Amino acid sequence: MAAVVFIFISLQASANEYSRPTFEKFRFDESHDYQNASAIRSNLYDRLKHIPLTSSRESYLSLGGSLRERYEYTSNPVFGDAPQDEDGVWLQRINLHADMQLGRHLRLFGELTSALSEGRAEGPSPVDENKLDLQNAFADFSFDLNDSTDLTIRAGRQEIEFGSGRLVDVREGTNVRRTFDGFRGLLNLADWELTAVAVRPRRDREGIFDDKTNHDESMWGIYAVGQPSFLPQGNVDFYYLDFRDDIGSFVQGVNKETRHTVGIRLWGAAKGWDWNWEAVYQFGSFGDNKISAWTLASDTGFTFSNASLQPRFGLRANIASGDKDPEDSMLQTFNPLFPRGNYFSQAAVLGPRNFFNINPHLQLQITDKLSLNTDVNFYWRLEKNDGVYSPSGQIIRVPGDSDARYVATGLSIEMAWAATTHLDFTAIYTHLEPGSFIRETGESKPVDFIELTARFRF
Secondary structure, rough: OOOOOEEEEEOOOOOHHHHHHHOOOOHHOOOOOHHHHOOOOHHHHHHHHHOOOOOOOOOOEEEEEEEEEEEEEEEHHHHOOOOOOOOOOOEEEEEEEEEEEEEOOEEEEEEEEEEEEEEEEEEOOOOEEEEEEEEEEEEEEEEEEEEEEEEEEEEEEEEEOOOOOOEOOOOOOOOOOEEEEEEEEEEEEEEOOEEEEEEEEOOOOOOEOOOOOOEEEEEEEEEEEOOOOOOOOEEEEEEEEEEEEEEEEEEOOEEEEEEEEEEEEEEEEEEOEEEEEEOOOOOOEEEOOEEEEEEEEEEEEEEEOHHHHEEEEEEEEEEEEOOOOOOOOEOOOOOOEEEEEEOEEEEEEEOOOOOEEEEEEEEEOOOOEEEEEEEEEEEEEOOOOOOOOOOOOOOEOOOOOOOEEEEEEEEEEEEEEOOOOOOOOOEEEEEEEHHHHHHHHOOOEEEEEEEEEEEEOO
16 A cells, blocks of 8 residues: 655645635636735745736736545445455545636646555456546636626636536546546626536546547537526526437447437525425437436425534435336436436445435534534335446346336435645445345345545645
């Protein structure tokens, strides 16, 4: 196991004249232009975040990075169908980025990533290890069209997430985050943000600077987010995404897949309530066959903000279509495209295809820096003639002769501690108890998953 040496530098603010930007999921979403104003750059951290390149400070360089150390142990992976890791898996991910703003119209952003792993029984998977490569490498060309409208054209390798990541996500839970090669246009209007994309995913390889564009898959489309006047509360997303896969794989077979996705998402918060509801329909072709698929997803919660521990009680209820008859000329299995790897839990065993589930959950804010999340997931397959899929879309159980629908019951507990602005820890335990479908179609051992993570960001 590789050794990691931490050199910890105290990063205390010299004064409270300003508030530093928070760390974002996508580091290119952070802005450190705040130091153009009255901030006094009196320590190493502030100097790294804003290095002036011109006397006007309109052009500047910002440096940052992160280190994540993670230990995972899974007993009976995939209910006993996958080889057992003897002592668990150690995962390390290091990212370093440079953000260069060159005047008002040009920005260059580059990010290196190094993901290493040790202990996997079958050796590292494509999402476990990528010794060194470019995670982000793009140029932004920005223009002010008028007082309330601006346009940015982004070209190069870039991470993308739409909405809450149900269809397109960076896949933070895995050691290797997902990224794409191509173009993106971002148009900000008064009440709307429009994004147009034309990209292909990166094909991850475990070596050094050996990743390539995945020419088997592509995606283009438009995603709009707004706060229209016809909504009394909250926000709405509208989108259309075109997805192509030369080797689409389902119980029906392997074939060329062309899938058009149209969807709407309603989300927001008011008077203690919060909601995140989404409806999606898909059509297209799978070889010579037609595609007709859909999903409905919801997450609704209420937070008692004035109560001790500020408990939030929530309920997720989701359903996604499956294939009613693999022998006919219609493929009805929903495809979540590029979803979160940890869609239902950090154990990442089950994926959002041919399923319906009920998932009550509870969040407690124990202190300002310590939180506890727990949930129970009841998971069924929707169509008896379709199988069960992993988050990546692989078939983990074909239907066989089983008429059972119930797949598994999952229990998860997560503790998160934000020790400092720069350092946080998480501890997660997940238990999956196999249901009747798993017991009738093969190995049916209960799955126990443990994860311990430490992350440092600057």
